[in-house]
Amino acid sequence: MDSRQQAYLQAMGIDIWVQRDADIQVNAIPLVTAANPQADPVPSINPSSSDDLSQLDWSALQARVSACTLCELHQGRTQTVFGVGNPRAELLIIGEAPGAEEDRQGEPFVGRAGQLLNAMLKAIRLQRQEVYIANILKCRPPNNRDPKPEEAALCSQYLVRQIELIQPKLILALGRIAAQRLLQTDMNLGKMRGQLHRYTLTDTPLIVTYHPADLLRTPSDKRKAWQDLIFAQRILGDPAKAV
Ligand code: URA
Numbered sequence: 001m002d003s004r005q006q007a008y009l010q011a012m013g014i015d016i017w018v019q020r021d022a023d024i025q026v027n028a029i030p031l032v033t034a035a036n037p038q039a040d041p042v043p044s045i046n047p048s049s050s051d052d053l054s055q056l057d058w059s060a061l062q063a064r065v066s067a068c069t070l071c072e073l074h075q076g077r078t079q080t081v082f083g084v085g086n087p088r089a090e091l092l093i094i095g096e097a098p099g100a101e102e103d104r105q106g107e108p109f110v111g112r113a114g115q116l117l118n119a120m121l122k123a124i125r126l127q128r129q130e131v132y133i134a135n136i137l138k139c140r141p142p143n144n145r146d147p148k149p150e151e152a153a154l155c156s157q158y159l160v161r162q163i164e165l166i167q168p169k170l171i172l173a174l175g176r177i178a179a180q181r182l183l184q185t186d187m188n189l190g191k192m193r194g195q196l197h198r199y200t201l202t203d204t205p206l207i208v209t210y211h212p213a214d215l216l217r218t219p220s221d222k223r224k225a226w227q228d229l230i231f232a233q234r235i236l237g238d239p240a241k242a243v
Pocket of ligand 1: 095096097098099102107108109110113135213
């Protein structure tokens, strides 16, 4: 742990003594490949049975998303929020949906939660532009309500194509809603954390952590988020552990 990393941890609000504790605990986290759990609790769309996006390259996909009117959310948006970062990133971070500021700027995680996400990334020596950041939904739900299952189902075909094109080594799901959607489960966040899952549609390793907005509300969970980041770093550093 160098001094730069310690400074980022402090910026995240994590006391320095926590990381030693976290290092020990993280090494004790079993690398479990979770079987895809229970039956799908929400409707899902088989991407191949709807519009076929499998031939679209990155820019054609972006254009398709910008013009999307598949669900009612297109009526209230300023613009779609496709994602940001390196389209060849090893780490793909997936949040829930754009908020007001993201809708205005057309970029995910630009508000306070985004600032905390940037600090979290720096703590594992990653810059925002090195990873790719996207959401389950490309359009802002009104009053920041949770995504409806049918909205997530319709929008997921775009995310699937993004994952196919990026081919990340690891997906980091932020928060219960993104994680439940990606893993097609109704498990709670506590059960999903600390395990190596797979996003089955693209067979991509996936882990789960807190949503930065939840960490802003409950800073005491930052210690556990730090454990999750070390877990991510460990998998990225040694992808064989993700098999
Ligand atoms: N929360 C999210 O889940 N995504 C964003 O882009 C911003 C806030």
